[in-house]
Amino acid sequence: MPSDRRQSFFFSTAPLPKINRTKIGAMSTMKKQPPQGITAFIVIWIGQFISIIGSGMTRFALGIWVLQKTNSVTSFTLILFFSTLMGGLALPLAGVIGDRFNRRYVMIVTDTIAAIATLVILMLLLNDQLVIWHIYLAVSIQAVAGNIQFPAYSAAIPMLIPKKHLSRANGAMQIAGSFSRIFIPILAAALLGFFKLQGVIAVDLISFSFAVIALFFVRIPEPQRTTEGEAAQGTVQYEMSYGFRYIWQRRGLLSLLLYFATINIALGTTSILMTPLILSFANEQTLGWVLATISAGALAGSVIMTVWGGPKRRMYGIMFPIFLCGVGMLMISLRPDARWVALGGVIAMGALPIAGASSRTIWQTKIEPDLQGRISAIRMMVAQFTLPIAYLLAGPIVDRILSPAMQEGGRLAPIFGNLIGTGEGRGIALLILLVSIIPIISTIVGYAYPRLRFLEDELPDQLFPVAQSSTS
Numbered sequence: 148m149p150s151d152r153r154q155s156f157f158f159s160t161a162p163l164p165k166i167n168r169t170k171i172g173a174m175s176t177m178k179k180q181p182p183q184g185i186t187a188f189i190v191i192w193i194g195q196f197i198s199i200i201g202s203g204m205t206r207f208a209l210g211i212w213v214l215q216k217t218n219s220v221t222s223f224t225l226i227l228f229f230s231t232l233m234g235g236l237a238l239p240l241a242g243v244i245g246d247r248f249n250r251r252y253v254m255i256v257t258d259t260i261a262a263i264a265t266l267v268i269l270m271l272l273l274n275d276q277l278v279i280w281h282i283y284l285a286v287s288i289q290a291v292a293g294n295i296q297f298p299a300y301s302a303a304i305p306m307l308i309p310k311k312h313l314s315r316a317n318g319a320m321q322i323a324g325s326f327s328r329i330f331i332p333i334l335a336a337a338l339l340g341f342f343k344l345q346g347v348i349a350v351d352l353i354s355f356s357f358a359v360i361a362l363f364f365v366r367i368p369e370p371q372r373t374t375e376g377e378a379a380q381g382t383v384q385y386e387m388s389y390g391f392r393y394i395w396q397r398r399g400l401l402s403l404l405l406y407f408a409t410i411n412i413a414l415g416t417t418s419i420l421m422t423p424l425i426l427s428f429a430n431e432q433t434l435g436w437v438l439a440t441i442s443a444g445a446l447a448g449s450v451i452m453t454v455w456g457g458p459k460r461r462m463y464g465i466m467f468p469i470f471l472c473g474v475g476m477l478m479i480s481l482r483p484d485a486r487w488v489a490l491g492g493v494i495a496m497g498a499l500p501i502a503g504a505s506s507r508t509i510w511q512t513k514i515e516p517d518l519q520g521r522i523s524a525i526r527m528m529v530a531q532f533t534l535p536i537a538y539l540l541a542g543p544i545v546d547r548i549l550s551p552a553m554q555e556g557g558r559l560a561p562i563f564g565n566l567i568g569t570g571e572g573r574g575i576a577l578l579i580l581l582v583s584i585i586p587i588i589s590t591i592v593g594y595a596y597p598r599l600r601f602l603e604d605e606l607p608d609q610l611f612p613v614a615q616s617s618t619s
Contacts, residue, residue: 180366187365188307191254192319194361195300198258199323201354202289204335205265208347209282211339222279229283231531234290238298238528239387245298245520246376246386251367254303255359257296262355264288269348297527302519305511306368310608313511314461317504318452325446325500329439373609376517390521399602400513403465404526406593407506408533410469413585414499415537417476420545420575421492427572428483437489444493448500457505462603464505466590468498473586480580481567513606541578550574 182190206226214223244253264285271277308316338347370376379389394400421441425434457464475495479488514522552559553573560569567576593599 182365183368184307185309185312187367188304188316190361190365191300191303191307194358196323196326198354198358200327200331200334201351202261202265203327203331204338204347205351206286207331207335208339208344209268209286212344213279213282217279225283226286230286230290231535233287234294235528235531237291237294238524238531240383241295242298242390242521242524243383243386244295245302245524246379246517248299249367249369250299250303250306250520251362251365253299254296255362257292257299258355258358258362261289261292262352262359264292265348265351265355269345269352272345272348294524294527298520298523301507301511301523302370302516303367305519306370306516310512312456313508314457314464314504315453315455317507317511318449318454318457318500320507321449321500321503322446322453325442325449328442329446370516370519373515373517375515379518379521386521390518390525393518393522394525397606399598399605400510402593402596402599403506403509403602404529406589406599407526408529409589410472410586411530411533412537413473413476413582415534416541416582417479417495417579419538419541420579421479424479424572424575424579425485425488427575429485433485437485437492440489441492441496445496445500447493448497449504451497452501452504457501457508460603461505461509462600465502465509466594466600468502468505469586470590471495471498472502473583473590476579476583476586480576480583483568483572483576509603512608513602515609545574545578548574549577553577 181187210223210226213219213226217223268277268281268285271281304316304320305313335347338350342349375393379386379393381389394404421438422434425437429437472495475491475493475498478491478494481487481491510522510526511519549559551557551574553563553567553569553576554560555569557569559577563577563580564573567573567580598605
């Protein structure tokens with residue numbers, strides 16, 4: 148009987164069922180669609196990760212080249228000065244560009260501009276025409292391109308990632324920075340040994356191609372126009388200033404911005420003083436493994452945040468890690484012991500990625516999608532201009548006030564000597580001790596301030612329907 152059934156099916160003269168060609172066409176179109184949602188984010192993230200590593204190696208190698216050619220620390224530090232200054236000046240316009248134009252195109256164009264600047268440096272080097280000012284100009288162009296790209300990149304994330312996974316995505320974004328602090332000096336030094344500066348720059352150009360190609364293969368949904376976004380439209384000057392007015396009118400967000408501004412001063416002071424602090428009681432080899440260990444702590448924090456996703460209440464994911472960061476900074480100041488400093492640094496830097504990812508998630512969920520670029524640029528601007536304040540003030544305060552006061556018989560030695568010791572490097576330790584109080588006190592005050600503590604309840608979450616539907 149089964150054979151009869153098969154026969155009746157194959158040799159039946161009944162008409163065949165009609166083929167729904169529309170449905171098949173739609174299915175084939177779906178198969179050809181570029182990656183969207185979480186898949187698109189992963190593709191972009193991999194491309195950007197490779198590009199960040201390549202660019203970091205070039206900056207490291209160019210710094211060594213400048214030191215070898217000039218034997219001048221000033222010439223070397225001017226690289227950081229020009230990149231920070233020019234990149235910071237571009238940020239107000241960068242936010243407007245990130246909201247006005249297609250964010251994927253913005254990222255492609257800025258990556259391409261940075262690659263062209265790198266290519267020009269390589270051509271000048273190969274023709275033996277490279278001079279110092281070429282490097283200053285190139286890093287300035289790259290900094291402007293990078294700071295224009297970042298608001299667009301940050302604003303694209305909530306368009307790709309569902310809200311419940313945003314903290315994980317923001318944790319993943321911090322992995323590249325943490326990874327680069329550990330491995331870029333090692334990779335760049337190895338490449339310099341085998342292929343010299345031109346080899347490092349060539350690898351950087353290849354890394355740019357990964358970032359650009361990745362962007363060509365994905366789709367980033369455009370944000371829907373909101374009422375607030377409509378109100379923000381106008382001249383370039385008006386749109387540049389609108390982000391500041393937006394934050395000023397929302398005291399919870401303003402408090403969060405100021406909270407991190409104060410934390411950045413403490414972090415900037417500690418980071419710039421870590422090297423002289425360690426060298427005051429240890430050699431260069433010890434300095435290397437301590438800094439590598441601390442960077443590994445930051446990498447571990449980024450990975451933990453990517454896997455875990457942070458607490459459900461994001462403000463707790465900010466305040467508790469920042470408080471812990473202050474405790475770690477306090478530990479760094481107490482003993483002139485490499486293992487103790489490394490432990491304090493791991494605690495401080497391991498907590499920061501959790502706080503940073505939680506903060507970015509709050510901004511992404513509370514800000515209208517068509518204003519994300521401008522608000523992201525303001526946050527980046529505050530970070531970039533508070534850190535140099537710490538860099539400028541830390542040295543003179545240590546050299547002129549605290550170091551003499553913490554020598555044997557100094558004015559502050561009887562007060563702090565029993566706690567942190569006296570002698571070489573203890574003035575540095577005292578300044579780190581004093582600034583470590585900032586994140587601790589700021590967190591206590593912020594926790595007691597309802598507009599900051601209950602920020603998530605005060606402001607409603609914005610809707611990102613494209614991101615949600617593309618990953619369902």
